Amino acid sequence: MRFSRAVIAAACVSLLTLSACSSGPDDSQNPAYEGAYLYGTDGNMANEFGAEFKEQPGLLNGMKGTLPLIELEDSFLQGIKRINPALKDRLYAGEAYDAVVISALAAQQAGSTDPAKISKYINAVTVGGTICRSVKQCLTLAKSGKPISYRGVTVRYGFSKVGEPATTSYGTVHFGEGNALDNGKTEYLGTGNERDVTDQKPPSPVKNGTTDKPLTFGGLLPKTGALAYTTPPMDAGAKLAIEEINDAGGVLGKPVRWIEGDDGTSPVKAKATIESHHAAGVQVLIGPGASGVALATLPEAIKYGMIMFSPCNTSPDLTGFEDSGLYFRTAPSDLLQARALADVMLRDGLQRVAIVTHSDNYGKKLAEGVTKELVKAGVSEVDVQTYIYEITDDGSVKDQAELAKIANQILPTNPDGVLVIGYSESAGAIKALAAAGAKIRH
Template sequence: MLVSRGSRAAITMACAALLLATSACGSDKPEGATTTTQVRLYGSDGNMLNSFAAELKERADLVNGMKGTTPLTPLPESFTGRLRTVDPKLTDYLYSAETYDAVVVSALAAQLAGSTDAAAIAKQIVGVTTGGERCDGPAACLQLAAQGRDIEYRGVSLTRAGFTDAGEPATASYATLHFDDQKLDDGKTEFVGAGDESAASSKTPPRGKKQRRSATPLILGGLLPQTGDLAIANPPMAAGAALAVKEVNAAGGVLGKPVVWVDGDDGTNPDVAKATVASHIAKGVQVFIGAGASGISRAVLPDVVAAGRVLFSPSNTDAGLTTVDDKGLYFRTAPSDILQGRALADVILRDGPHKIAIVARKDSYGEGLQGNVRADLERAGIGADKVKLLTYEPPADADAAPVDFTAGAKEIKDFGPDAVLIIGFGESAHVITALADAGVQIQH
């Protein structure tokens, strides 16, 4: 179900009021009685995936009862079915729609620009999503673009509004997800709308050019997390990209030539990502689809910008990227964590916690979302003494030792929260096992 911004605010205020009232009324337990507080676990887009349970191996049952949010639009079966023709083993669809739309928007921008030059493509990207003739799907939109007509693409993730001037979605949809029996229970999933349609750009893009043929094809370079901490999210993104390229080419390609896809790994590691960027540049890639993690995009963006290419991420949510110095060459189909922070705070407040610990991986994504959630809890009336913030260093690469959260888990146990939010990727499974090993009673 979609909930309006006003309804969401009302829910938040009601939850906060209930929380404060409960705290003020005291307890009917006899003085001196002790109880063991059960802790409810919450997660975010980096770990609310079916594949996350496997990261806990034989202790996968620890995720049962965990809930959280992720940017996700209700996906039609027509889309997920087509994704499964690309990858029959798919169990998650996180960021598949955003990846699909990033590829399609890039193709439409090149067609309207009448060029595969990255700078010309960049100038059309925002305009492809706003203010023109409404169309959905590569075939219909490419046909209009080939006629030089201004279009307003509506795809799978871009359904309500287009991009802002900064090159990111003005609106978003979030799903509240629940783990049950070591997998996400689709029957409990709720969808909440966020953002403001009036924030979409009203600027007029350069005039589109009518059908012409290009001497060089549009070359897209994958910069997705095939390895590293975020590799659990790679399959749906890879499938989304492959499906988009397939359908764009089935519709005639771009400027008379098939779109070329060059595979590439960001490794959830700056060094791996930088090496991939250098390789892609040498192969003539004009648009990079990635990186997966916000911190990796921050690391490679200077290299991409220096080469005059476009970086278009389907999954970066760090709010700070909205104002990053990108020379107009960075875009994303994933919404800012300012929006996810509100959605996560709402989910936590509905359960009426008294004390909350927020654990985050120590990078721009983790600390950024942690700060946004904290700010929204504060606005709902949750005092600073009721919230504990902790971070952990994620492993440098796949060969590094796993996260050791032993000390942090003891701090949390001593703090005595009844809610713990864990913001991380696959490595955050070690935070959960550390909590259990420290004697924190996880509510299932």
């Protein structure tokens, strides 16, 4: 997930005249127009997002989208539900669990809780040797000094050399009646390339290492701001991992620690939390939530020599970002999500598409990626139009009137589909479309 302002260079003189310069027919007065399908992404395809529509029952019925998702085992689902009985979603829960476990295994193999040393083993524990599938099994092997290849909840193959999954799985999810996800319609699609797994020789693991300083994780997930609704499953996944690691004897002879923290969906708040975590002795940050927040605060983590390991950052810009070897993620790049999402949209036979996105790096980059994939598949470039609304530092809509303006620009174009990219604030974009009289297909 991710934040900035952009000016859209439209192929037409005005967005209001989109239908006139579209390669498709002018349907502005066409009574046969059936309406537009609604699509979403990992930022809004969640039950907690559906709760934003209490006064619009059924509005999201039929909305579909993609998010990094693998078929999770019942034991894991039961585990996170035990940690948080009120849990409604599972978005990035597995990725958070794996981020904590991989960090712990790397520290054990490094024989140190020094972030600079841990970072050299993070990729290695996913590709280095004997395949292991549970925390207990992996820690036992790691403590004995044997190279390991961790296969976890979502990490089913090794990391690439830049510290992110080489392969992943996406779920196509659907909202049903009552603005809730219909899990019975979920489909899974594997993507990525096994050849992207790092071929760098892993360092030799340390046998039976010990430490005076316990491995300490600092939460850097959005407890407040526009992404706050996404945190409960990630928080549960991370805490389940902490529990299982300590039940297996901890790391380097000591229990691992977890210190709560909030990124606020805001670079300002996240920087303050990073500073607080540094003072508390945190070596590994789990987060942040938004990719834009990560891009803005990674230099702060580097300054303090801390590892930043996000379970949900997806911006392609983070792949090549200068990170001094301290940034990792268990979430895949949106280059992969763009392909999966475009495939879902193309199955519906779309010819004219409106993309509504917030001004964060996450939204703009994903919109660019989807547009590229649609055009590559044969959709005319002038028939894919992007509309950007501004958000504040905490992810809130800067000007609600801008959403109404965008909705009224889209209406005359009669798109076959509308893709809405954003966080909880993107509910306002959908409500604005409905208020403007948009015909939404359910």
